[in-house]
Amino acid sequence: MSWVTDFAPERDDLDSCVTCGLCLPFCPTFRLTGDETASPRGRLAAILAVARGEQPVDERFDEMMSFCLQCRACEPPCPSMVPYGKIQERVRAELLVQRPSLRRFLRRLVLGRGLASPTMLRTAGIGVAVAQRLGLTRLVGGPTGRSLRALRRVSLPLRPTRGRSWEPRGTPVGTVALFSGCVMDVWFTPVHEALVDVLRVAGYRVVAPASQVCCGALAAHDGAAFDAVRMAAHNVRAFAEVDLVVVDAAGCGAHLRDYGHWVDGGAELAAKTVDATVLVARLLDDGALPELEGDRGEVAVQDPCHLRHAQRIVEEPRRVLRAAGYVPVEIDDLGLCCGAAGIYGLSYPDTSAELGRRKAAQVRDSGASVVASANPGCELQLRGHLDVGIEVRHPIELYRDALLDELTA
Ligand code: SF4
Ligand code: SF4
Structure with missing residues (x-):
């Protein structure tokens, strides 16, 4: 067969x-x-x-x-x-079909169904926020526990972006749609908020369509193809009326830009989807955003696989960091995977941890006290393996912080 x-x-x-x-x-x-x-x-x-x-x-x-x-x-x-x-x-x-197992069935339920459900995501978001406040994340072992402890503190109440819109600061230049994602919108909201702040300063109205769902990348990577197709079709409809879609998670961006493989209309959505660092670098080049003064020190740059290898985006995160007043430091690693790789750590915890330790050592060796990463899974993996005292931030957050410093100075 x-x-x-x-x-x-x-x-x-x-x-x-x-x-x-x-x-x-x-x-x-x-x-x-x-x-x-x-x-x-x-x-x-x-x-x-x-x-x-x-x-x-x-x-x-x-x-x-x-x-x-x-x-x-x-x-x-x-x-x-x-x-x-x-x-x-x-x-x-x-x-998934030829080698069925209980683990595969459960993963499909979570990745193919759970991540597409705003109710499930809200419940998970609140659950983690409560667990963080009660110190319960310390009780969870293995790679799941390490990831939970590496999460930023989740706000209560949650501040999801889906269904919201923001007006530009100053003269309007256009509208951009924010891809909110699944876990990004409950556990990584500060990254979305930083991106919205930056785009508003550049004159954009930002909208986050209420009907969008998870991009389906994790479902697709785990073989839940029917679920991935369903989510892709949903997003094609959700973003049909906009001309530009911005994504601040490398894994989601790579998958959206591959939608042409998955669903009718997918190529059109792929063509209008842009990574946040690419859009901000473009706005810097056009003079719509300022090059910021000041010496904020060195920042190690970690290239998420789905930014560097899948989307071939390398220069733009560095461009954004330089504009924020940082000196980007290469960690000289050929862009090797940090071992996060979606839910890989659940199946191969030792390999995932070994790659995580290697990446953390490279960041440590760089001497920088901040590392920039444009993907949530990499952020968790890095923080889980790094010492306290080395910050992990999205490049857009670092630029936004510097921008607001300058605007309020
Ligand atoms: S061996 Fe690797 S590099 Fe060579 S053609 Fe095959 S996939 Fe490409
Ligand atoms: S683990 Fe190796 S074979 Fe698999 S995607 Fe990465 S480079 Fe390719």
């Missing part, structure tokens, strides 16, 4: 790999193990063997695929432009 779902990997995509191996040095799981079966080339060979009916979708195949972080670091160096992320999402859809 080969593939059984409508989401099977496309043969042309698989055949585009010329087995050159140029991707291998960039793959975190290959670097950790030195094992060809944990490399992009090895995984693609196994997927092709299944497509040809030469190999079953068995436990070994499942393990080879599931060990992949879906970080997409193998895509930029690939001379054949193999769409590895898309292939892997389709393999996961096959695994």
Whole structure:
């Protein structure tokens, strides 16, 4: 038996790999193990063997695929432009059907249903806020406990952005829609608020459509393809009336910009979606936002995989940080994954923790007391592995703080 779902990997995509191996040095799981079966080339060979009916979708195949972080670091160096992320999402859809398990079923419920439900998200947000105040997060062990303790203090009452709008400060120049996301809108609201502040100063009216839902990235990465399609279709409708959509979470942005693979109308939404650092860098270049005076010191830059590898966005976060008066410091890591990778830590806690420790060591070695990261999962992973005293902030927050300092000086 080969593939059984409508989401099977496309043969042309698989055949585009010329087995050159140029991707291998960039793959975190290959670097950790030195094992060809944990490399992009090895995984693609196994997927092709299944497509040809030469190999079953068995436990070994499942393990080879599931060990992949879906970080997409193998895509930029690939001379054949193999769409590895898309292939892997389709393999996961096959695994959900061909390798059913209770864990997969529960993950699908949470990622495919729970994250799309504003009620569930609000409940989770309030639950975490209460647990933080009662000190209960200390009682949770493992990677979940580490992530919970690494969360910012969640505000009570919650301050979700979905359904709200903000008027520009000064002369209006246009309207931009904010992609609120799922956990971003309950646990990372300060990042949204910073972005809204900056865009208002640049003259934008900001709207966060009430009918938007989770982007579906985590569902897609875990094989819940039908749920991912449903969420994508929902968002295509929610953002149909706007010309520009801004996203401040790298994982959501990468997935929205891949919507063309997922749903009719997805390519149109993808084309008008822009990462927050790209939009702010553009506004700086146009003179709509100021280059700020002052020396705020060094900031280590962590490149989220779904910003650097999936969207190829590297310069813009640094541009924004320089404009805020910081000196960006490279952590010289080839942009290797920090090990967060969505919910990877639940399945492979040791690998996730090892990558997290390595990334934290690189940040520490930089000597900076602040690290900038533009993705919520990376933020949690970094804070979970860093010493108290090294701040983890979104680049837009650092720019907003400097901007408000200047405006109120
Ligand atoms: S997505 Fe990341 S972990 Fe998976 S094969 Fe590519 S580089 Fe390796
Ligand atoms: S770099 Fe591209 S073509 Fe070469 S082995 Fe990796 S995926 Fe295949």
